[in-house]
Amino acid sequence: SNAISLKGLAKTYGNGKVALHGIDLDVPRGSLFGLLGPNGAGKSTLINILAGMVNKSAGQATVWGFDIDAHPRNAKASIGIVPQEILFDAFFTPFETLELQAGLFGVPRAKRRTMELLRAVRLDDKAHVYSRTLSGGMKRRLMVAKAMVHNPPVLILDEPTAGVDIELRQQLWAYVKTLHADGVTVILTTHYLEEAEALCDRIAIVDQGRIVANEATPVLLARA
Numbered sequence: 001s002n003a004i005s006l007k008g009l010a011k012t013y014g015n016g017k018v019a020l021h022g023i024d025l026d027v028p029r030g031s032l033f034g035l036l037g038p039n040g041a042g043k044s045t046l047i048n049i050l051a052g053m054v055n056k057s058a059g060q061a062t063v064w065g066f067d068i069d070a071h072p073r074n075a076k077a078s079i080g081i082v083p084q085e086i087l088f089d090a091f092f093t094p095f096e097t098l099e100l101q102a103g104l105f106g107v108p109r110a111k112r113r114t115m116e117l118l119r120a121v122r123l124d125d126k127a128h129v130y131s132r133t134l135s136g137g138m139k140r141r142l143m144v145a146k147a148m149v150h151n152p153p154v155l156i157l158d159e160p161t162a163g164v165d166i167e168l169r170q171q172l173w174a175y176v177k178t179l180h181a182d183g184v185t186v187i188l189t190t191h192y193l194e195e196a197e198a199l200c201d202r203i204a205i206v207d208q209g210r211i212v213a214n215e216a217t218p219v220l221l222a223r224a
């Protein structure tokens with residue numbers, strides 16, 4: 001089965017704005033999948049529905065085979081999400097941030113898992129400093145570690161490199177590739193074609209709440 005499967009997924013916000021017009025989309029397991037589209041296309045809405053942060057208006061969504069309505073806990077446990085904004089307490093240390101997150105997900109041996117993750121994102125030497133003193137790149141890496149704390153099979157990154165400089169973008173790309181090589185299904189949203197092109201093996205284009213293309217990257221590029 002697929003990592004993510006959407007059938008007729010629709011969202012109309014309270015103010016009448018239709019953000020998603022009944023979209024169908026399958027993300028194969030093991031892929032590095034790009035959701036490409038301009039601002040306002042509906043990418044964040046789609047991710048927020050999968051994350052359980054926005055209620056869909058209609059349709060069906062499954063994550064790793066779990067329907068988000070019938071099995072919300074299993075669906076949620078199957079994804080890690082790196083949001084656009086940096087979200088953690090500036091007066092917590094990276095160690096505390098990850099240990100707390102591990103606790104929320106009931107991860108066994110939380111301290112051990114925390115140290116393992118800090119090593120993986122090369123923050124072990126910053127484990128016990130206030131997070132507010134970290135550089136932008138370190139904060140982003142901490143966000144990825146936080147999303148991976150419960151070892152989900154699917155990692156979703158919302159605009160991972162929006163507003164970051166070239167050096168940091170290269171670092172983040174390399175890190176995403178490492179996670180993918182380790183077997184994680186990765187989905188990222190972006191409005192940069194070059195980012196989707198450089199990283200993704202498959203790209204779906206979202207425009208005004210609709211999927212207007214969904215192809216293997218070389219096929220999509222040959223057409224453009």
Ligand code: ADP
Nearest residue numbers: 011012013014015016017040053054055056057
């Ligand atoms: P719903 O309960 O239907 O999911 P929300 O509670 O998420 O809707 O949104 C409440 C209101 O917040 C919306 O009706 C809208 O006026 C406003 N709002 C929040 N974010 C946005 C945005 N990105 N664009 C336009 N309006 C927004």
Ligand code: ADP
Nearest residue numbers: 013015017019038039040041042043044045046
């Ligand atoms: P993207 O992530 O591709 O930029 P979004 O999913 O954030 O797109 O937004 C899709 C559309 O829905 C936009 O027109 C946006 O203004 C609108 N929107 C997003 N959140 C809300 C909200 N809470 N209330 C009303 N409209 C919203």
